[in-house]
Amino acid sequence: MMKFSLAGIAVAALMAGTITTTTAQDTTGYQVDRQTMMAQVGAATRILAGMARGEAPYEAGAATNGLRVYQAVAAAWPYMFPDGTETGNETEAAPTIWSDRDGFIASANKFEADTAAALETAGDGLEAFQAAFGAAAANCRSCHEDYRISRE
Amino acid sequence: MLRRFLLGLVALALGAGATGWLLSAPDPLPASDLPNHTADLANGERMFLAGGCASCHAAPDTSGEARLVLAGGLELSSPFGTFYAPNISPGPDGIGGWSDLDFVNAMMRGIAPSGAHYYPAFPYTSYQRMRVEDVLDLKAFIDTLPVDATPSRSHEIDFPFNVRRGLGLWKRLYLDGEPFIPDAALDDVAAWGAYLVEGPGHCQECHTARNAIGGRLPDRAFAGAPDLEGDGFTPNITPHPDGIASWSAGEIAFALETGFTPDFDSLGDSMGSVIDNYSQLTAADREAVAAYLLTLPALPTER
Incomplete structure (x- = not known):
């Protein structure tokens, strides 16, 4: 059951990225799509963190599926912030995404690379997964520190 | 008549100025307020973490061990101007050579060793509630950290907030010097x-x-x-x-x-x-x- 829901999340995340990048003239939807994608990352993190902390039994398939959600979102992320989507829909995107474009893209690329590396080992047992997940999830906070502002 | 009026005005202005000068004077703790205390480095580290010192005083965008190098440099923009977190590493460019009393007065009274007021971007309005022993332990811990030679950068503050002396008046409103006493209803x-x-x-x-x-x-x-x-x-x-x-x-x-x-x-x-x-x-x-x-x-x- 867990595996199916994670697969669904991964597909939805991929679709969110695909749909919005093909309708570039419509800028009002990006903020909502970004929020949806991040909610999917959050949903995947709930499952991954539960396993990493021993609150749920470790399953190799659930571990890799969760990280694939990360990977899908990370791959689409640099394309989700075109000019004109700086504000609206209560976006918490920080102005630094546009003023420090290179840094922002490097941050998204690092998330993708760390997730790809984590996928190599996340299926190799609980301890390997814990280390892999920790390295991938550290990107959440580091990116949010620089490129996301709190609006409540 | 006019002359007397003008003289009166001058006297009033001088009086107001003198009063303001007195009211804005720094009010440091005396050395006699320092307890006889043996520093506890582990507690000092706990205070360093709980107090978030590295969040402003480590060089920006550092992580891990580098957060223990208190080189300063973080830029804090505000409606009053831009503040730059100073170097507080335990060397000549930071707080090397400060006495325990210097450090306690900085943390709890917002006063530099020179007697100048610090801006409350340095959150002494909260640190004044700390136990003096915890502040002394924090100093002892910072004294074990690496020395860094990055010069502190001057704040860029707009008038009238750039008149540091005026902070003495601000402190009269927002710095009461009272120790922290938790609500008795709390466990x-x-x-x-x-x-x-x-x-x-x-x-x-x-x-x-x-x-x-x-x-x-x-x-x-x-x-x-x-x-x-x-x-x-x-x-x-x-x-x-x-x-x-x-x-x-x-x-x-x-x-x-x-x-x-x-x-x-x-x-x-x-x-x-x-x-x-x-x-x-x-x-x-x-x-x-x-x-x-x-x-x-x-x-x-x-x-």
Whole structure:
């Protein structure tokens, strides 16, 4: 059951990225799509963190599926912030995404690379997964520190 | 007649100036207020983490061991101008050579060894609630950290706030020098959390709204505030539906440890650095903070 829901999340995340990048003239939807994608990352993190902390039994398939959600979102992320989507829909995107474009893209690329590396080992047992997940999830906070502002 | 009037005006102005000069004078603690104390380095490190020293005083965008090099340089923009966190490493460009009394007066009275007032961007309005012993332990811990030679950068503050002496008047309003006494109704865990939150943790400095001259509004305590640095909003952390009413104590402690909210959103912005610090405290300290936050008066967010 867990595996199916994670697969669904991964597909939805991929679709969110695909749909919005093909309708570039419509800028009002990006903020909502970004929020949806991040909610999917959050949903995947709930499952991954539960396993990493021993609150749920470790399953190799659930571990890799969760990280694939990360990977899908990370791959689409640099394309989700075109000019004109700086504000609206209560976006918490920080102005630094546009003023420090290179840094922002490097941050998204690092998330993708760390997730790809984590996928190599996340299926190799609980301890390997814990280390892999920790390295991938550290990107959440580091990116949010620089490129996301709190609006409540 | 006119001459007498003008002379009167001059006298009044001189009187007001003299009064203002007296009222704005720094009010340091005397050496006799320092207890006889043997430093506890482990407690000093705990205060260093709980107090978030590295969040402003480590060089920007550093992580891991580099956060122990207190070179300064972080830029804090505000409605009053731009502040630059100074070097506080234990060397000639930082606080090397400071006496215990110098350090205590900086932390608890906002006064430099020269006698000048510090700006309250340095959150001494919270640190004044710390136990003197904890402040001394913190100094002892900072004295073990690496020396760095980065020169401190001058703040760029607009008139009239660039007149440091005027801060003495501000302190008369917002710095009472009272020690922290937890509410007697709190249990031991929440009382310890209250100390961490109100003293070293200085949570109110960002989470409580301020008036036009930067004084905290007590009736808006912890109910969220416009971000002084930009157009963001620091969240309401009272147990109100606008704040964290739906969070359990365990979820608050988990957020302080991992940065993940109950929805597995990841805290960021300047709170990210706070998590870097609080993740290194003990679980008991994080649980104490959580217990205290849940006892706060529930206030709605006002935008």
